[in-house]
Amino acid sequence: MKPYPFTAVVGMPDLRLALVLSSISPAVGGVLVRGEKGTAKSTMVRALAGLLPGVDVVDACRFSCDPVEPDPACPDGPHAEGSPAHRRPARLVELPVGAAEDRVIGSLNLERALADGVTDFQPGLLAAAHRGLLYVDEVNLLHDHLVDTLLDAAAMGRATVEREGVSVSHAARFVLIGTMNPEEGELRPQLLDRFGLTVEVASSRDPELRVEVVRRRLAYEADPDGFAGQYAAADAELAADIEAAQRLLPSVKLPDEALRQIAEVCASFEVDGMRADIVTARTAVAHAAWAGRTEVTTDDVRVAARLALPHRRRRNPFDAPGISEEQLEQALQDAEPEGPGPDDDGPGSGAPPEGGDAPPPSQGGQEPSGGGSGGDQKPVGAGEAFRARRFEVKGTGEGAAGRRSRAITDNGRTIGVQPAGTKDGHPHLLATVRAAAPHQRSRGRSGAGLVVRPQDLRFARREGREGNLVLFCVDASGSMGARQRMHEVKTAVLSLLLDAYQRRDKVGLVTFRASGAELALPPTISVDAAASRLDGLATGGRTPLAEGLLEAARVLRIEAVRDPLRRPLLVVVTDGRATSGADAVQRARQAAGLLAGTVTSVVMDCESGKMRLGLAAELADHLGAEHVPVAEVAADTLAGAVRSRISGKAA
Missing domain, CATH: 3.40.50.300 (P-loop containing nucleotide triphosphate hydrolases)
Structure with missing residues (x-):
């Protein structure tokens, strides 16, 4: 087919x-x-x-060496000049x-x-x-x-x-x-x-285009060979154009004027490093060859920048990629020489070339909060994220590679060896030699080589870091919205989300308010989706703490079946109050008891003011969790506390 x-x-x-x-x-x-x-x-x-x-390849070469310029270091070589070859x-x-x-x-x-x-x-x-x-x-x-x-x-x-x-x-x-x-x-x-x-x-919103997509797909599935035959001539023509452009590519010149435009554009968009300039230059040369020109023009630089720069403007994982067309045109004009060159279309010579709509402009950062899922108070925005403390899951796991908790992984420091068949990884040479050495006489060794049997093979046991499931259970009740507390809370949670992104974690978000709890974001590796849900979080109503903990327990049970090797870290964000129902406090303690000892937990204490009840600290005791005031989530705060303690002891 x-x-x-x-x-x-x-x-x-x-x-x-x-x-x-x-x-x-x-x-x-x-x-x-x-x-x-x-x-x-x-x-x-x-x-x-x-x-x-x-491509022409040397016969019997597993590495597809070119018979004209074979790889001198090819493991199947060296290949002599004029070696038999074939085309594939x-x-x-x-x-x-x-x-x-x-x-x-x-x-x-x-x-x-x-x-x-x-x-x-x-x-x-x-x-x-x-x-x-x-x-x-x-x-x-x-x-x-x-x-x-x-x-x-x-x-x-x-x-x-x-x-x-x-x-x-x-x-x-x-x-x-x-x-x-x-x-x-x-x-x-x-x-x-x-x-x-x-x-x-993205899929088109034009009904006519969508109809044509479905029509062609159904026609292909009904008769793949016949459908492909209808487009064989068009594909062949396109293939010939690509081959012609490849032949022309070495002849394309990149003048200094075009180089200055590329440098001006990359500097205007404040991209990091020099790779953007190099890639944009190479792309502009390729586009000139595709257009049949032997010299790069402004048109080529414009197209190259639209393809090479959008993903290089991201400053953090919550920024959307994209470039501003107006900023691009201005940068191209700023780099224009006094008089346009013979092959140059001049500044502002019209709309971008054919090739589709440009990527949507992006100003970076998050959208201002608005709307939300309803509540007694409007959503409060978060401040600028800071470097958060690293919270680890206890013990040693075997989960997906990451940067949070200790785990047995394929990469990391060697902590021991294991025989073949247990959990193979990278062979350990010295341990294999030691295992085979005592048996050389019985195996009749006669030459210089070591007689090795499969049972002698030993593999390195390595310890590295794994990514975890970080499940946030966030109190969105009215008490959290009081005294502008939610701004500080959202900033801390956003910082923990950024930390989860850097440590390759999976994240989920449970919220509780009024009379119940909901899974606002099922566990995902898309931390920017979690940041978006957090940004629109409104507050109001009573505090159903028990329902929030029970919903978190339910989510963790399901994820334990779906992804059993990814160990969870539960982060409960609350002031500890439980006000939903007459027995709210007792039910919250019972719910905490169900989680105690089964999952590593952290209680982020959001209580503020002079009169504090210490309810979040009590909740941490019932959960067997680490108790962390929201003001101490920042890594710099922890480092300062440690330095203060050391200085106090020294004094």
């Missing part, structure tokens, strides 16, 4: 252009496609592979979210290395993607260390595997394409910056 044709996809001109430019010049750095589910992101990426020119189509290699590191970068056969003294390297997905496309669907759900590995290989053009003193390196030049749904969480800014281009996609 033939894949869905590239030219049959309706709309999305920005994505179409970004993919084409990355195909023309892989040095651009690939494309990150951001968008809601069901917008044909994966369909278009998979269709792109059919448009790329075929460009590959699209898909990397699954749950792939292990060895599957991605390759692995070494430790047994053969010890016994025969040879390096037996089994190539991974990076080798398979060399000179083709590497596609990562839901790249934001991939483990951070794997994303780092991918982006390093894409930037350097090589992949290196090092295991216990044995090192293997091979060429890995590919076009990296990642797709993600921002609702499921964001990539770290450092990782966002490593993608060359980014495109925001």
